[in-house]
Amino acid sequence: MRTIGYIVQKEFKQIFRNKGMLPIIFILPILQLVILSNAATYEVKNIKFAYIDADRTSTSRSLIEKFNASSYFDVLMDFPSNKIANFAMLAGEVDVVLEIPIHFERNLIKEKSATLGISINAIDGAAAGLESVYINQIIQGYNRDIRVSLMDTSHRSIKPINISSSPSFWYNTSLDYKTFMVPGILVLLVTMITLFLSGMNIVREKEIGTLEQINVTPIKKSQFIMGKLFPFWIIGMGLLTIGLILAKLIFNTPMLGNIPLLYLYTSIYILVILGMGLLISNFTDTQQQAMFIAWFFIVIFILMSGLFTPIESMPQWAQIFTEINPIKYFVEVMRMVLLKGAGLQVILPQLLKTLAYALVMNALAVWSYKKVN
Amino acid sequence: MGISLSNIDKSYKKQIAVRNITFDVNPGELFGLIGPDGAGKTTIFRILTTLLLPDNGKATVAGLDIIKDYKAIRNSVGYMPGRFSLYQDLTVEENLNFFATIFGTTIAENYDLIKDIYEQIAPFKDRRAGKLSGGMKQKLALSCALIHKPKVLFLDEPTTGVDPVSRKEFWEMLKRLQKRGITILVSTPYMDEAALCDRIALIQDGEILAIDMPQAVVNKFPKDIYNVKADNMYKLIQTLQRYEHTYSVFPFGEFVHYTDKRVIFKTAELQQHLESSGLNGITIAPTHADIEDAFMELAKK
Missing domain, CATH: 3.30.70.2070 (VP9 protein domain)
Structure with missing residues (x-):
């Protein structure tokens, strides 16, 4: 016990003496949280909108006014012709072009119908889909208004019937994407820092030759490994704390669930990551190799974690693969506990899987760590 | 109770590192392994310090089998690898404390053994090991290898890259340690240092050429x-x-x-x-x- 204590003490001394490493451990994650949470958004805003108004009536102008009033669209300009509009689209100056044909108002009044032309830059398919939905919503709203006003003048006796549905959004009532992203990014920074640090740590002792000196001593494998990894467990928990405080202060992220429960889960989760780091360092000889391998896994795990893209929309094989992705479980638990207020019973499956994962990972790591060649 | 090797073979993949190595070191003897770089000296050290398993052959250190009793050997030998391998970002004192602790002892307990050596670097005990000069690093490494009062001391090219004055001092220290009953196996590529050993083994290309007292080797x-x-x-x-x-x-x-x-x-x-x-x-x-x-x-x- 005294031996482990001394190794832990030694590790902390080394960490805090490494002037290059300290900011990487504590400052970078904070920057990451602040920057990524603000920048990594799915919302499509500031859509560059242009129109060709061939009708030039009060009706067409009021339609354009609707777009102007929307916060999603920046009404940039009107084009005299289709050709010029297409050219501007090609040059990337506009994203959406609305074409109002000639006799738009007359057709609406006389024939009770009129057509509009809309072109959308669909290089980013997801964004184009959203833009199309926004446009349709605006036009439908406009359609409803105009029908009411048209009916009012011609058929006073008939009352227009409107069926409206108003969805209620649960857990994230204001549809604020930051509420969704911040817990996910928190997962990211806890995982990345602990994996990189633990992965490089034992390799570093290999590189500078101290591992050989340690191996000649009577110290037990388990003592050495525990002493080496415990500081990173502490750092991981510390990062979670810092992250949660920042999430509350800067982003006012809702924290409905039981925070100690989150710590309980995280304490097990970090064991998985530390085991993985140790395993990496057992199979590498230099910090550089360890870093690249850690990156490889981190990138795959993050992209397949449901952090940025929903797992449900991945192909079947990828969904099966995500079962062995520890980050997936942590992202789920983090969102469930913070945003939904889930209790122990709800996250129990994730908790048990993570626990099993931690056991397997660490068993593999300790088994593959050899004092003798 | 010294060191004994019989018919030790070791190959890395197909490259033969050492072949049919047999020699005995008597208790309390200062024994030198003399040979050029790549002769297999470090391989012998790594086998005897239980870092490497031999392909064939038997060896004992302080009467303990290197395979069966490797745990006991780790408690009773001191090893100073050829490359400086202490923590450069820890101070002199912290390094010594660290090794004392993982051997389950304290500096105070065995201070008399390292006193002579440690006193020379004591004025710099708060300096980081990485900032020490070559000769001082070597003294610190020797102190760390001695802190648990080993019965057998392994020194792999301890004087490589050290100035002549420090080399001389170092050999004097070894002689003093020998007087305290510690068996010492030292390797060196310097032939002039061989004369300072009680007995030497000349080794080249993984094979022993001769084993004898330095003067006897010369007389032959x-x-x-x-x-x-x-x-x-x-x-x-x-x-x-x-x-x-x-x-x-x-x-x-x-x-x-x-x-x-x-x-x-x-x-x-x-x-x-x-x-x-x-x-x-x-x-x-x-x-x-x-x-x-x-x-x-x-x-x-």
């Missing part, structure tokens, strides 16, 4: 040896190498060590030959063979 040298000197040393060596009666010729400091094939050899004859080859300022004088000559002779076979 079969030929009379001569110091030869001329104004143009390069031409002298070339001329001697072409000379029909030359047995061996090696540059040795300011001289060339020369031995002749013939049983009866007259220096005047060689002098004449060299002069006729256009060399000036020739001196030829008999000298004593030393370990380097002995090594070269053995390595030739």
Whole structure:
């Protein structure tokens, strides 16, 4: 016990003496949280909108006014012709072009119908889909208004019937994407820092030759490994704390669930990551190799974690693969506990899987760590 | 209770590192492994310190089997690898404390053993190990290897890259440790250090050439040896190498060590030959063979 204590003490001394490493451990994650949470958004805003108004009536102008009033669209300009509009689209100056044909108002009044032309830059398919939905919503709203006003003048006796549905959004009532992203990014920074640090740590002792000196001593494998990894467990928990405080202060992220429960889960989760780091360092000889391998896994795990893209929309094989992705479980638990207020019973499956994962990972790591060649 | 190796073999993939190594080190002996780089010295050290498993053969350290009793061996040996391998970002004192702790002891408990050595670096005990000079690093490493009062001390090329004064000091320290009953196995590529050992094993290409006391190794040298000197040393060596009666010729400091094939050899004859080859300022004088000559002779076979 005294031996482990001394190794832990030694590790902390080394960490805090490494002037290059300290900011990487504590400052970078904070920057990451602040920057990524603000920048990594799915919302499509500031859509560059242009129109060709061939009708030039009060009706067409009021339609354009609707777009102007929307916060999603920046009404940039009107084009005299289709050709010029297409050219501007090609040059990337506009994203959406609305074409109002000639006799738009007359057709609406006389024939009770009129057509509009809309072109959308669909290089980013997801964004184009959203833009199309926004446009349709605006036009439908406009359609409803105009029908009411048209009916009012011609058929006073008939009352227009409107069926409206108003969805209620649960857990994230204001549809604020930051509420969704911040817990996910928190997962990211806890995982990345602990994996990189633990992965490089034992390799570093290999590189500078101290591992050989340690191996000649009577110290037990388990003592050495525990002493080496415990500081990173502490750092991981510390990062979670810092992250949660920042999430509350800067982003006012809702924290409905039981925070100690989150710590309980995280304490097990970090064991998985530390085991993985140790395993990496057992199979590498230099910090550089360890870093690249850690990156490889981190990138795959993050992209397949449901952090940025929903797992449900991945192909079947990828969904099966995500079962062995520890980050997936942590992202789920983090969102469930913070945003939904889930209790122990709800996250129990994730908790048990993570626990099993931690056991397997660490068993593999300790088994593959050899004092003798 | 010293060290004993019998028929130790070790290969890395297909590369043979050491072959059929057999020798014994008596308790309390200062034993030297002498050989050039790549001879297999470090492999022998790594096997004896339980870092490496031999392919064949048996070995014991302090009476303990290197495979069966590896745990006990780790408690009773001190190892100083060839490369400085302490924590450069910890101070002198922290390094010593760390090794004391993982050996389950304290500095105070065994201070008398390291006192002589540690006192020399004590003024710098708050300095980081990475900022020490070469000689001081070596003293710190030796202190760390001794902190648990080992019965056997392994020193792998402890003086490589250390200045002559520190080298001399270091050997004096080893002699003092030996007096305290510690068995010491030391390796070195420097032939002059071999004379300071009780016994030596000459090793080349993974095989032992000879094991004996340094003087005995030298005494076995079969030929009379001569110091030869001329104004143009390069031409002298070339001329001697072409000379029909030359047995061996090696540059040795300011001289060339020369031995002749013939049983009866007259220096005047060689002098004449060299002069006729256009060399000036020739001196030829008999000298004593030393370990380097002995090594070269053995390595030739």
